[in-house]
Amino acid sequence: MAGNDNSPSKDYYKILEVDYGATDDNIRLNYRKLALKWHPDKHKGDSAVTSKFQEINEAYNVLIDPEKRFEYDLTGIYEIDKYTLGEYLARFKGMILTCNGLGISHTSTW
Template identity: 65%
Template structure:
């Protein structure tokens, strides 16, 4: 895939056109490491339903937005706790998460790019316009 080197120069002066471009999206949300529901609920990977439920109740009471009125992140933390409990409390969803989720969720794009950034920067610095892969 070749990049059009003049694209940015042509569109940098026109802010409206730049905002509507397909490159204007939240890149970090795409490469962020997915959530580890076990870590969110502070339980082991082989936790029983009772321990998952008891930790959920403890954390839900601790992070409930009504109790944390001054905290900005309490609502998002409470939502994460609920999301984790919805998956881990249902045996079918938990099994799917354990089978698919943990294998694919360990892959982190940032780690991959950091590992090969020297090669990527070298190839870009040499003016290589074609992919080496």
């Protein structure tokens, strides 16, 4: 991971261009495609490309590890205004289903 920028404010799913429910195979496939596209050796040391490549690696390292991915999904900083309704529902589907499974209904008193 790059420097001190270890904050979960980046949307790793968007960085890797995968759906929020992506399988490990989808994550690997898109990682390989993007890593080849953004590899610094192909762009003659362009610092913006190197930064993008590092961001892709960072996203992959989190999403491919089940424990890191679970932690990221629970603790990520969410910029709700940047999501469409469909993206929002896909992103938080697991939490929404878990709450319903725990018996928390939409008619809650809060």
